Amino acid sequence: MLSIERDIHDAIVAHARRDHPDEACGVVAGPEGSDRPERFVPMVNAASSPTFYEFDPMDLLRLYREMDDRGEEPVVVYHSHTATEAYPSRTDIGLAMEPNAHYVLVSTREGGNSAGPVEFRSYRIVDGTVTEEDVEIVPPTRVNREPRSQD
Amino acid sequence: MAVEVRIPTILRTYTDGEKAVSGEGATLSEVIENLESNHPGIKERLVEARPGGDGESDLRRFVNVYVNDEDVRFTGGLDTSVSDGDQVVVLPAVAGGAS
Numbered sequence: 001m002l003s004i005e006r007d008i009h010d011a012i013v014a015h016a017r018r019d020h021p022d023e024a025c026g027v028v029a030g031p032e033g034s035d036r037p038e039r040f041v042p043m044v045n046a047a048s049s050p051t052f053y054e055f056d057p058m059d060l061l062r063l064y065r066e067m068d069d070r071g072e073e074p075v076v077v078y079h080s081h082t083a084t085e086a087y088p089s090r091t092d093i094g095l096a097m098e099p100n101a102h103y104v105l106v107s108t109r110e111g112g113n114s115a116g117p118v119e120f121r122s123y124r125i126v127d128g129t130v131t132e133e134d135v136e137i138v139p140p141t142r143v144n145r146e147p148r149s150q151d
Numbered sequence: 152m153a154v155e156v157r158i159p160t161i162l163r164t165y166t167d168g169e170k171a172v173s174g175e176g177a178t179l180s181e182v183i184e185n186l187e188s189n190h191p192g193i194k195e196r197l198v199e200a201r202p203g204g205d206g207e208s209d210l211r212r213f214v215n216v217y218v219n220d221e222d223v224r225f226t227g228g229l230d231t232s233v234s235d236g237d238q239v240v241v242l243p244a245v246a247g248g249a250s
Contacts (some may be wrong), residue, residue, distance in 0.1 A: 016192065025245070049250075051248050051249045052247075052250050053169035053246060054244055054246035055244065055246070057217075061217055061240065064242055066239075073160070074245075081249040082249070083156075084249045089173060089249050091246075092247035092248065095213055095243075097159070097161045098212060099161055106185065118244070142220065
């Protein structure tokens with residue numbers, strides 16, 4: 001199960017709506033081994049595409065160095081689908097390289113940029129096998145979060 | 152010449168869970184050969200045969216390698232030279248999408 005705080009959930013949805021019709025992507029980092037998604041890090045989709053996303057290679061390096069320095073790992077890796085359901089595509093499955101991560105998919109196909117309904121679903125993707133899991137949205141608990149702006 | 156190679160989570164099955172291992176070589180290609188001799192199977196995850204079958208290999212499309220924080224795609228790919236004390240970072244792309 002993925003347990004995620006309400007404000008981080010909302011930030012992921014807002015990012016997906018903002019970037020629609022292109023796919024939005026990012027991670028939520030958390031202390032290594034904690035399974036707690038705590039630090040929302042929206043990333044630029046270097047592909048700027050409605051059907052593909054990819055972190056820019058230099059952004060990727062910076063992100064992983066930063067997580068390394070802070071003793072974090074990507075607890076959640078999220079992206080949006082903008083015309084299809086929030087289910088991992090064959091591409092998503094083939095390229096999923098974080099066996100410990102919760103892969104969150106958001107679909108903006110119904111609401112687009114507006115505050116319409118979105119699907120928000122989470123999966124484990126390990127060795128090509130997809131397992132959907134429940135998502136529990138919990139109240140925010142911390143006050144000192146340091147959200148990183150998109151740069 | 153010894154370099155430090157940072158290994159991503161998904162490839163640590165080849166390095167007994169080590170986050171970083173030491174490698175030897177004057178080019179990235181040689182470092183990868185050296186890694187392969189100590190951690191069999193890892194090379195296949197990093198490089199693939201170039202289409203056309205001329206026996207040459209390229210870095211896999213969705214694997215990023217950096218030497219001292221520079222993306223090797225801009226420094227000569229597998230021919231990128233490395234020096235004693237350099238740091239090599241391997242990071243799988245974070246990518247996907249509906250297509």
